[in-house]
Amino acid sequence: MMISLPACKQAQPLLNFPKGLHMDQFIPRRQKDKVVIVVGATGTGKSRLSIDLATRFNAEIVNSDKMQVYKGLDIVTNKVKEEECRGIPHHLLGIIDPDVDFTSDDFVHHASLAVDSIMRKGRVPIIAGGSNSYIKALVNDDIEFQSKYECCFLWVNASMAILHSFVSKRVDQMVDTGLVDEAREFFDLEANYTRGIKRAIGVPEMDEYFRNESVDDDETRARLLKAAIYKIKENTCKLASRQHQNILRLQNQLKWNxxxxxxxEAFLKRGVGADEAWERIVAGPSTRIVGCFLHKQDINLISAITTPPPMTTAAVIGTTNITSVAAAIR
Structure with a gap:
């Protein structure tokens, strides 16, 4: 028996749903792909943790640091070194022209392409970096990203007093390894420190020193250099505090879990002890949390069991020796 097209169009539904319910509500939604996001203030160890996780979960890393996206100033912007990457591919790291303004919208576009590319290879995207405005633009403001991906947030933190001491020591190390010469390459008498990579801490602070570097007075040059380095340390500490507050604000306002x-504790240990502490209180718990996330288990339960309570500032002030771990935590 032949059924005409009009007859098909007129067929009535076999089920009548109560008012307010529709068939599409009973159709399973497409399962979202998984993305891991590592946040934290500068110097807390985001790069180290993201690489640790990438080696354990067949993952690739997408940089979300707004200064590290630019070409050049590898020391000033503290880009992860090739030998530290352990063969893990990194995206959006040192690819943008130094004079270009790379906006949040630009990041959303490029990061989305990178995440899609990683997914097509059957790998896990790990987004890591200190620029929380980039993360917010991607995760909270981009509807397409929200519709495609589910995110697991890892917040690497440390006592601010200890972190400030660490980043100050790190600046001294950066000076020892060539920060001044590297910054000098970007010095310009007409420099605009509000655009591109010249906004990076370590460039505008050196301006007065470079302008007066040719003076014959060694004492004056030494004084100006010392003042510039102090300012770099001060601004880096301010950045760490600001990033910490921004993460708290995002957590409270956007209800990110x-x-x-x-x-x-890892900052307070030395040598092997620092590595053991890092594995026990950071890398190990993170591995279990991400494993649960990827396999749809109860992350909150595992997180509560494995993550120790934060140390208070009072408990750590006066007991730190930062130099021994400065090279181990990024």
């Missing part, structure tokens, strides 16, 4: 990992 962030898994807190206090790395303070």
């Amino acid at each position: 962030m898994h807190h990992l206090d790395a303070t």
Whole structure:
């Protein structure tokens, strides 16, 4: 028996749903792909943790640091070194022209392409960096990203007093390894420190020193250099505090479920002890949290069991020796 097209169009539904319910509500939604996001203030160890995780979960890393996206100033912007990458591919790292203004919208576009590319290879995207405005633009403001991906947030943290001491020591190391010469390459008498990579901490602070570098007075040059280095340390500490407050604000306002990992103890240890502490209180718990996330287990339960409570500032002030771990935590 032949059925005409009009007859098909007129067929009535076999089920009548109560008012307010529709068939599409009973159709399973497409399962979202998984993305891991590592946040934290400068110096807390985001790069180290993201690489640790990438080696354990067949992952690739997408940089979300707004200064590290630019070409050049590898020391000033503290880009992860090739030998530290352990063969893990990194995206959006040192690819943008130094004079271009790379906006949040630009990041959303490029990061989305990178995440899609990683997914097509059957790998896990790990987004890591200190620029929280980039993360917010991608995760919270981009509807397409929201529709495609589910995110697991890892927040690497440390006592601010300890972190400030660490980043100050790190600046001294950066000076020893060539920060001044590297910054000099970007010095310009007409420099605009509000655009591109010249906004990076370590460039505008050196301006007065470079302008007066040719003076014959060694004492004056030494004084100006010392003042510039002090200013770099001061601004880096301010950045760390600001990033910490921004993460708290995002967590409170956007209700992101962030898994807190206090790395303070790892900063206080030396040598092998620092590595053991990092594995026990940061890398190990993060591995279990991400494993649960990827396999749809109860992340909150595992997180509560494995993540220690944050150390108070009072508990750590006066006991730190930062130099021994400065090279181990990024």
